[in-house]
Amino acid sequence: MSQEIATIRVTRYRPEKDSQPFFQEYKVPYRHDMVVLDALNYIKAELDGSLTYRWSCRMGVCGSCGANIDGEPKLTCASFLHEFKDRTITVEPMSHFPVIKDLVVDMEDFMEKLVKIKPWIIRKKDSLVEEGEYRQSSKELDRYQQFSSCINCMLCYAACPIYGLNEKFLGPAATALAYRYIEDSRDQGKDIRFPIVHEIEGVWECTLVGECSVVCPKGVDPMLAIQRTKILGATNAIKSILMPRGGR
Amino acid sequence: MAENKHYPELRKRLTPGWWTANRHYAMYMVREWTSLFVALYSLIFIYGLSLWATGSRADFLNFLKNPAVIGFSLVALVFTMYHAATWFYLLGAVAPVKIGRSKTKPWQALILNLILLVIVSYLAIWLVVLR
C-alpha cells in the first residue's frame, strides 16, 4: 500500500544566511490523526534538523506553538492535517511580530505590556495567610474566570489588524488579563489599573474587528473584555465631570 | 535582555489592502464603510432642512422627492440595516444574557433586537406622525 503524503510549506528565514524569507516544501507521511506540530516534528527529526519553531506541551495549554496556518493564526498542536484541503498546508510565523528565525517570533512587546497592566492582586492591605483564604462566591469567580484562561499564545495579536497597524495598542490578551483583575472580587487596584488601560493606546484603539475572540483557542473573549473596559472608561470620565470632587 | 540586534528585523507590515486577506476582515471593513452612508444621509437631511430654513417648506418637500436623494437614501437604508444587524449581533456578543446555565448566543440577540427594532420604529412613527 502506498503511503499517503501531506505537503507542508514552511516559511524559512535564517537571519545569518537569508536576507529574505522563502518557502520550503516538505513531504510528510500522512496519518488521519496527525496535527501540524507532528508534521513539523517529523520534518525536524527526519528531513531537516534546522527547521526552527517552538513547542512543548502538545496539548494546547502551554501556548508556545502558535503559527499562521493557511493564513489563520492557530496552535500547531491543535490543527489536524485532515482539516486542510489537498493536504497541502502553509505554515508561516504569526503576523505582526518580528521574526527571529523561521517560525519563531519575538514576543517581548507582549511581555512588556503584561508587566504594564500589573497582572497581580492589588490590595489596600494584605491579609495574613494565617487567616485563610479570601472568600469568593462562584458567581464572583464567574465574572473573571474566562479571562484568566488566557495562555498567552499570541494568536489574538496575530489576528488583530489594529495591532498590526499600531503596535503601541495594548491589544487583546493584555486587556483581557487587566480586565481579569479588574473583575476579581479580591482585587482593589482599580484606581491604579484604570489609568493604564484607559490611556489612548490602551483600549481606545480597538475598533471591534472581533477576530481576537474568533481565533482564541481557549474560549477567552478579549473583545468583550475590551468593550467592557471601554464602558468603564466612559462611565468614569462622565462621572468625573459630573462629580469633579472624587465622585468615583 | 536581548538588546543586541545583529540582524535586520523581519516583520511583515500590513498593507492598505490587508482586509482583503480573509472573509472576516472583509466583512468588518464593509461594516466600517457603511458608516459613511449613515453620516452622509444625516448631512443630506440637514442640507434639506436648510432649504426650508432659507426658502420655503415646499423646497424641503421637493428636495425629499428628488430621485437622486431618494436613490441615495434607499442605498443608505440598506447599509443602515446592515449596520443595525451587525450592531445587534455585536451587542449579543459583548453583553450576553445568562439564562440558567447557558448564555444567549449572538444570533439570538440579533433576532430579539430586530423584533425590538420593529416595535421602536412603530412607536417612533406613532409619536411623530400618527398621534
Added chain:
Amino acid sequence: MKMETHKVAKLHAILWGIFSLGGMIAAFLLPVMIYMTAIAYPFGLWPFSRENPACPSCLTLVRDPSLLVTGHLLGALFVFVTIAGSLFHGIFRFQSALTEVGLLKYRRALEAVGYFIIFVGIIVLAYYLIAWYLNGTIT
C-alpha cells in the same frame, strides 16, 4: 516601584461614549427615519397616506413629512437625536476606518476634519430646530 504617569484619555472616553450611543441610535432609529423621508413620503405610503372615506379606492396624502419637524416638540427631538447621533457615529467611525487603510499617519488631521463636520452639522441642525421652536413653527 517607579512612579508612572498615565495620560487617561478622558475626552476620548466621553467621545467614545457618545459614539457608542450614536451607534445605538443609528441602529434603532435611523431605519425608520429613512423609511419615512425617502419611501413613505415620496411614494405616498403609510403613515403619510390614509384612505379617503369618500373614495375608498384612492389614497390621499393626508400628512407630510414636515410633520416630523413641525408636528410636535417630541418629533423635533426625535429628528435631532436621530440625525445628530447618526452623524456623530458615522463620521467617527468612517474617520477611524480611513486610518486602517493606510492613513494612520494623518490621524490627527482626519480627526480634526471629522470633528469639524460633526460640530458644524449638529450646530446647524440645532440652530434650525431651536429657531423654529422659538418662532412657533414647532409647537
Added chain:
Amino acid sequence: MEHHNHDIVIVGGGAAGLRAAIAAVELQPKMDVAVVSKVYPMRSHTVSAEGGMAAVTREYDNFDSHAYDTIKGSDFLADQDSVEFFVKEAPRESYQLEHWGCPFSRDPDGRISSRAFGGMSVKRTLFATDKIGFHLLHTLFQTSLKYENIHRYDEWFVTSLLVDKDRVEGVTAIEMRTGELVTILGKAVIIATGGCGRIFQFTTNGWIKTGDGMALAYRAGVPLKDMEMVQYHPTLLPNTGILITEAARGEGGHLLNKDGERFLKRYVPGKMELGPRDILSRAEMSEINAGRGFDGPYGSYVNLDLTHLGEITIEDKLPFVKELAEKYLGIDPAHEPIPVRPGQHYMMGGVHTDMHGFTGMPGLYAAGEAACVTMNGANRLGSNSLTECLVFGAAAGRAAAQSAMKEISPSFGNPVQGEAMMEEKRIFDQLLKHEQGERISGIRTEMQNEMEKDVGIYRDENSLKEACRIVGALKTRLKNGIVEDKDHVYNTELVSALELDFMLDVAETIPYSAVLRHESRGAHFRTEYTKRDDAHFLKHSMAYKTAGPPRIDYSPVMITRWKPEERVY
C-alpha cells in the same frame, strides 16, 4: 565572554523556580534574583498539571492523616520528617496562592473547593476546575512580575554549573536569541528544572522536560536519589500520551475492561478508582496482559468511563478533559468512554536535597520535580506534587537567600572563567562544528524506545542490564552525533543535542539504580522479586557520577512516627 552577576541564580521558571524567587525577595527585598529558563516561564510544564493540589484545609481533616496517606502512598520510602514539614506548610502555601489570585473553584460558602484524589483518605485536593497547574503557574508568574529584583532570562539554556573548590559560583547559559554563551554568576544556585519524562517514549511530559537540572547537579558531583522510582500514570490517551487527570476518577469516573467490568475490584477493592497510581497502572497492565483490554492502533488500552457523571459535572469540574477528548479523540466524554493506558508521568527521584532544598554542595539548592527531598518515596500521591513545588520551592528560596546574605559575590576570574571557556569550546568548537556522523534525533528515539521497553512498569534483571548496556552505547554514539543547523541564532537543534546529552546521563542512573534494588516497592516492580524487602532495601539509592557508569550508594530512610507496614488498600 559576557557575564552577569546576581545574588541567586534560579534555573527553571516553573512552579518551584518562581516560588523560590518570590520567597527569596520576600525574605530579603534587596536580594537580586535571576530566573533563567529555556522557555518563557509561563510555558513551563507546571502548566499541564490538571487535577489539583493537596492541603489540609478542612475541619474533618488533619496533618497526621495527610502525612500518613503520603507515607503509605510512598510505600514507606519517604523521609517522614520531610513529609511532616510538607503537610504543615501545605495549607499556608495554598492560602498564599489564593491571596495572589489563583482562580480556585469555590464551595457555596466561598471557600476553596476540595475533591477526592487517589490514595488520599479524605477530600483534600484543592482545585481550579481541571486546570490547576495552568492557573497556579500563571498566578505565580504574574505575581513574580511585581518584584523588580526578580530578573528574568527568558529562553536562556543553562549548559553547566560553574564550580570553584566544591562551591557553586554560577552557571553558563546560551542566550538562544543570539546563540552566545554567557556566564551568570551567583552566590547561590537553585535547580528547579522539573523532571525528565522525555527520556521515555510514552509520557505525559512536555518536550522541554529533559532532566537538565538533574544532569547539571549530577555532573557537578551531587548524587541523584531514588532514580529507579518512576511514576506511571494510569490514564493517558493512547496515541499522544496526553494526560487525562486523576480528577476524572476523583469525580467518580470508572475504569472498565473489555468486558465492561470495573476490574479494580480485583486489585484495590477498598479504594477502587481512588487507589494509588502505581497499583492502578499495574492493574491495567495485568488486565491487558490477561487479554481483557481493548486493541487499538496504538496498543492495548482500557476505558475510562465518565458517561454516568452527566454533562453538567463534566462541564463544571472537568472542562479540560472534555476539551482534550473532543479535540484529540473526537469524542464527547459525557456520551462515550475515553480510551486510556498507563505511561510515564513523574520522577519521584531527583537531585538529592534535605528539606530546605540544600544539596550538600555549598551554594547549590534544588526544588520541585528535579529534586528528591524525599517526600514521595517510591510512589507519589496525585495532587501532592504542585504543593511540593510551592512548599519546597519556598523553602529552597529562603535557604538560598539566607546563605547568599552571608557570602560575597563570586568574581569572574579563574577557575570559573576557565570552566566557562572550556564549555564554550565544547559546545561551539566541538559539538556544533562536527561535520559527519548520525542525526541526534535517531539516538534520542532509540533511547526513548529502550527506556520504554526495558525500564517500564515491570522490570527484571535482564531488561535492566540491557537498558544499562544500550544507554551506555548511545552515550558513545552521541559523541559522533551531528547538528545540521550551524547557525547561532535560536538554534533549537543544538539545544536538543545538549538536552539529549543531559537525558542520557540521567537515563543511565535509572536502570543502574533499579537493577540493584532486589525488591518491589511502590512504582518499582521486579518480576523476580515481587515482595517488598524492608530488611535490605528500606533505604534510598544514591547515584554518583563517575568517569564510567554511575556508582550506586545508599542512604537511610528517616522514620519518625509511622513504622513500615504492609500496604493494602
